Amino acid sequence: MMRIAHISDTHVTTDAAFKSYAYDLIINEINLKKFDFVIHTGDVTNQGLREEYEHASYALKRIQKPLVVLPGNHDARNVGYELFEKYIGPLNGVYEKDDLVVIWLDSTIPDLSDGRVGGYKFRWLKEKLEEYSHKKVKIVAAHHHLVPLPDTGRERNVLFNAGDVLDLLLKHDVTLYICGHKHVPNVYKIENLIVVNAGCTSCRKTRKGDVNSYNIIKIHEDGKVEVTIKRVTGDRAERLFEIPKQRIFIPKGKRILRIVQLSESKVSDRVYFRERILENAIKAINEKYKPDLVIHCGDVVDVGIGRYYEQAMEFYEKIRGDKIVIPGHSDITYLGYDLFKSYFGEPEIKEMGDFVFIPILTAQYETPIGVVGRIGQKILREYLDEYRDKFVTVLMHHNIIPIPRSRELGFLEDGGNVLKILTSHEADLVLTGHGGNAVAIKVENTPIVNSGSISWELHRNPFGNSFNLIDIYPTMVVAFEIQATWGSRKLLGIWKIKTEVPWKD
Structure with a gap:
């Protein structure tokens, strides 16, 4: 020794x-x-x-x-x-x-x-x-x-x-x-x-x-x-x-839930917004992947003005089924704080059988730096305690793990406390969407998945514009990154679930 x-x-x-x-x-x-x-x-x-x-x-x-x-x-x-x-x-x-x-x-x-x-x-x-x-x-x-x-x-x-x-x-x-x-x-x-x-x-x-x-x-x-x-x-x-040996996991049982996670569409009339790519991605989501839930982790529009929100609403009304949209820092610039609520509503907790999705608001006015705050941390702890018998997914805009090819500035200013709360309460899954690159890492028993940009040219992802596909099985979570133009996929991670999720018809 x-x-x-x-x-x-x-x-x-x-x-x-x-x-x-x-x-x-x-x-x-x-x-x-x-x-x-x-x-x-x-x-x-x-x-x-x-x-x-x-x-x-x-x-x-x-x-x-x-x-x-x-x-x-x-x-x-x-x-x-x-x-x-x-x-x-x-x-x-x-x-x-x-x-x-x-x-x-x-x-x-x-x-x-x-x-x-x-x-x-x-x-x-x-x-x-x-x-x-x-x-x-x-x-x-x-x-x-x-x-x-x-x-x-x-x-x-x-x-x-x-x-x-x-x-x-x-x-x-x-x-x-x-x-x-x-x-x-x-x-x-x-x-x-x-x-x-x-x-x-x-x-x-x-x-x-x-x-x-x-x-x-x-x-x-x-x-x-x-x-x-x-x-x-x-x-x-x-x-x-105990450092386990590398193993190949094979999903067992029928898939319980499918999530499409996307971020940074940044709808606008600027040249950097790739309208055709977003249209193709929405078509693929509806016709090929058919998720149970679509989650947008922020930066829906490039700037918080009315015509951009109207344009964004036209796109996202085309997505079939259940959706949760949370605001990013660009969404609440200018009039965006009020416009976001008018068009997409206040993000609320969503329960789907054995699954619960908890949105946590992190965006602040006129800055890319986010914060949950001491009251927000208290609320997060209470939610994680209240729903501890369910499969809990926490949704945020700002990343809490560092993003490759990005200059890390501590974009969530109380990220250390938030990460500790999530891992100590063993959140089953955390979805974030800041940084323009897809990455997935398990910290302690909590997989954290960040989405790249679905339709904004100014991203940091060699794989291109993309969205994430997350499949949940009784014993594991599987996350893929889907290239938004061609549909090719890349494995982001496979993680065993700490407690087997029961299947309910």
Whole structure:
């Protein structure tokens, strides 16, 4: 068994921001226990100043284990990234031990809190993952987080290309992604990737009255991964993950429900609106796919004015059967807030036998940034509790997982808390529609499916304009992306349902 100590955000400085007693307590504990090596995921110093690096260099030498240290955004301040290499070590690198490899990255941007794995560095990471593909355990370490975190206030300071990085890690069967940055310990399983955030080891700034902590990662010989959040108070939070082997799932039983999910039609008279593609897609939806329910996840029109809504209504009245339409940020610009309700109505909860669909409004006036809000979060929790005996699908416009080929700005400003609510309450399915690209990822037990643009030319999808087809069987959910022009399909994901859905005639 391999034992790893994961520390982060020590923020070594000469003032009270650095809690030296917490650092001493945690380092002494690490030295006394049987750890194979230690990883520090950045913010070694508080301001990247020379005297802080001198102090930090001395403090890190007290760790009596092999040590990997990578820079954080605070270390890169004041051109501190050059001092990092002088006093600490290389900004990027590889550490090997037996059948394990750690690839660490400098994700910082000088003088910004945000992060990025830039073009050349992204290519380097890909090359290293290919070079060490034979390793049984692959760990990628960087400072910045990949997915929104709970209890961090306003969601910002993510990796700008988090969607691309996450996609790369999943494609190369990376075991662990470990990071720090937001001073909140958290563990998620994203498909078969375990994402481990560290709290802060010795900084005064903790969140929500928490205390300093570090993570203990144990990698067992049978492939299981155990993560423990160890606080200086002695409190522990433990999780054990079993990484399953890749298997092919075959749907069993009769299909229970079929959903067509679309987004970003952006109906208008602008050249970017592809009217013919939307017409063809609607014809295919009606004649070929014949869904039980059509869900539009926002940005129905390009701008919230009357003639665009009239035009959009002409299109969507052609779709047969049940529909749910929720507003996106472009829908409520100008007069759109009132026009949306006049044409499409206020989105309401819809029950269909054993299934319930819960729309959550995230769009705000005149900004692509969305929010659920504290009251909205409370309502979401209440709905998930009320309908826990049904198959619950939550509908939103804004994405809560990063989208490949998109600059991630934390488009849902309270996305960390919303994601935690959805996963902790085990929502059965989440459908979103922001970002112009189709992607589907399971976080914990909750599949999250984002729709690409059905008829807007300014999208980010190499597959072209598309919509999603989601089939629900008694034991699994299957999601396909359908190319809106030619009808070709691509598998987005297959996930087992946590509780078998009964079939009702």
